[in-house]
Amino acid sequence: MKTREEQRTLGLAIQRSRRRAGVPANGRMLLLGNALLADRRMVTLYGNRMMQEKPNLIQGRCSGLYELAMHVERNGLPVPDSLVALQNWGEYAQPGQRREIERVFGVPMLDYYGMEEIWLIAFAGKDGVLRIDESLVYVEVLDPVTLQPVPEDGTGELVVTSFAMNSLPFLRYRTGDMGRVSRDGGSGGPILTLMPFRQSSIKLPGREVQSAVLRYLDGFYKWLATDLGVRQFQLVQESHYDFRLRIAGRPSSDAELAEAADKLANLLKRVLLADELQIAVEHVEEIQPHPVSGKCHPFVSHVS
Numbered sequence: 001m002k003t004r005e006e007q008r009t010l011g012l013a014i015q016r017s018r019r020r021a022g023v024p025a026n027g028r029m030l031l032l033g034n035a036l037l038a039d040r041r042m043v044t045l046y047g048n049r050m051m052q053e054k055p056n057l058i059q060g061r062c063s064g065l066y067e068l069a070m071h072v073e074r075n076g077l078p079v080p081d082s083l084v085a086l087q088n089w090g091e092y093a094q095p096g097q098r099r100e101i102e103r104v105f106g107v108p109m110l111d112y113y114g115m116e117e118i119w120l121i122a123f124a125g126k127d128g129v130l131r132i133d134e135s136l137v138y139v140e141v142l143d144p145v146t147l148q149p150v151p152e153d154g155t156g157e158l159v160v161t162s163f164a165m166n167s168l169p170f171l172r173y174r175t176g177d178m179g180r181v182s183r184d185g186g187s188g189g190p191i192l193t194l195m196p197f198r199q200s201s202i203k204l205p206g207r208e209v210q211s212a213v214l215r216y217l218d219g220f221y222k223w224l225a226t227d228l229g230v231r232q233f234q235l236v237q238e239s240h241y242d243f244r245l246r247i248a249g250r251p252s253s254d255a256e257l258a259e260a261a262d263k264l265a266n267l268l269k270r271v272l273l274a275d276e277l278q279i280a281v282e283h284v285e286e287i288q289p290h291p292v293s294g295k296c297h298p299f300v301s302h303v304s
Contacts (some may be wrong), residue, residue: 002167009164010119013136014112017123022084023057025215032060032068043071061088062109063289063296066097066231069104085110086128089298092196092298094221096231096249102279113194117169118162122192130192130254131184136164139190141181144210155180155195178211196221203303204240204274211299213271228252229261232287237301243268245281257281270296 002010013140014250016063019025026209032048033042046068058065067085074081086105101109110180121137122130132139142149150156158177162170178195201208215237224230229250236244246265258281265279289296 002165006164006167006228008062010136013133014165014260016111017120017133018057018087018110019125021108021125024084024303027084028053028082029054029057030055030179032058034061034064043067045079047075050080054082057075057087058083059089059112059154061285061289062088062092062097062101063091063092063232065101065109067159069101073104079105080233083107083298088113089114091148091296092194092219094196094232094298095225096229099225100231113192114173115160115170115173118160118165120174121160121266126300130194132181132190132192134190137162139158139192141179141183144178150180153180153182182243184224201301202237202272203301206269206274209272216297217264217267220263228256233298235288235298235299238300241274241276242278243280244264246284246287247277247281248286252283257283 017027018027030046032046050068050072058068060068065088071077083235084103085107086101086109088109093109093111108126108128110126111118111128111130113122113130114120118137120133121139122132124130140149140159140161141154144157155178158175158179158181159172160170160175161172174200180193181190182193183189184191195214201210202213209212215236221233224233224247228247230247231247234246236246239246243264245260247260261279261281264281265277268277269275269281287296
C-alpha cells in the first residue's frame with residue numbers, strides 16, 4: 001500500500017526518467033502483461049493494439065518484447081511512427097534479445113530497475129547506463145554472506161533504502177539482486193551494473209557457492225551472443241555436479257555445442273573449484289518463463 005503522495009512522488013520520478021529518454025509527457029503507453037508468453041493469442045492481441053493505439057512507449061518484460069518483435073517481423077506489421085522507445089522491466093535483458101528487439105522496432109530499449117515495494121531504483125537512458133535516482137533511494141552493495149560492504153566497484157547483493165516510502169519504510173532492504181555501483185565519469189552520479197543472476201546458491205556436497213561467482217562467466221556469455229548468435233541462455237544445475245546450458249537462437253552445429261561445453265566446463269571448474277563436473281549444452285527453441293512471475297531466469301538449481 002502506498003499513500004497518494006507517495007504514488008505521486010514515485011510516478012513523477014518515473015515520468016522524469018522517461019522524458020530524458022525522449023518519451024513525451026503523458027505519452028501513450030502499451031503495457032504488455034505477464035500472460036503474453038503463456039497464451040500465444042495474446043501476442044496477436046498486443047500487435048493489433050500497437051497498430052490501433054499508436055503508443056509512444058511499449059513496456060514489458062524483455063521476453064515479451066522479443067515475442068512481440070518476432071510477431072511484428074513475421075507478419076510484416078508496421079511499427080507506428082509515434083514509437084519513441086521500449087521499456088524493459090523486471091527481467092535481465094540478454095544481449096541477443098536486445099539486439100533483435102531494437103532492430104525490429106528501430107528504437108532503443110530502456111531498462112527500468114525497480115521493485116514492487118519501492119518502484120523506481122534506476123533507469124537507463126539511450127546510452128544504456130542505469131542511473132540510480134538519488135532523490136528516491138540510497139543503494140548499497142553488500143557481501144551476501146557477511147552482509148558487510150564490498151570494496152568500491154565490487155559486486156554483491158543490492159540493498160536499498162527508500163527516501164520516498166514513509167507509510168511503510170524500507171531501510172537497507174535486501175533485493176536479492178546482484179550488481180555493483182560505480183560513479184559516472186561525467187556527472188559523478190551513481191550508476192548501477194546488474195548481474196544476470198539473483199542471490200541464490202550453487203549446492204555442492206558439504207558446501208554452497210553463491211551464484212554471484214557466475215559473474216566471472218560474463219565473457220563466455222558475450223561469446224555466446226556474438227559468435228554463436230544466442231539470444232537467450234539458461235544454466236541449470238540438475239544435480240551436484242551436473243550442469244546443463246540451454247541456449248535459444250540460431251541452430252548451432254555439433255562442433256559449436258561441443259566448444260561451448262568445453263569452454264563452460266573449464267570456467268566452472270575454476271570458479272567452483274571442482275573437477276568432477278559434467279556439462280551438457282543443448283539448443284532449444286525458447287527458454288520458458290516462470291509460470292507465475294513471467295521471468296526467464298538465467299540460473300536455475302534443481303538441487304534441494
